[in-house]
Amino acid sequence: xTKKIIVDQEKCIGCNTCPLVCPEIFELDETSYxxxxxxxxxxxxxxxxxxxxxxxxxITVEEE
Numbered sequence: 001x002t003k004k005i006i007v008d009q010e011k012c013i014g015c016n017t018c019p020l021v022c023p024e025i026f027e028l029d030e031t032s033y034x035x036x037x038x039x040x041x042x043x044x045x046x047x048x049x050x051x052x053x054x055x056x057x058x059i060t061v062e063e064e
Contacts, residue, residue: 013034013056
């Protein structure tokens, strides 16, 4: 099973923390002003700091 990073658009408040912490993985959507995954990382652990930093716990890891 592969793991995938998901940003819950209902929870996300667009604070820009995850793109600041992990700019290679996250970006803000120009329309909704909420975070989205720009590129899935090779190692899920690379997103750990952004997952921890999210103030509303909108970033999760799901298995496919």
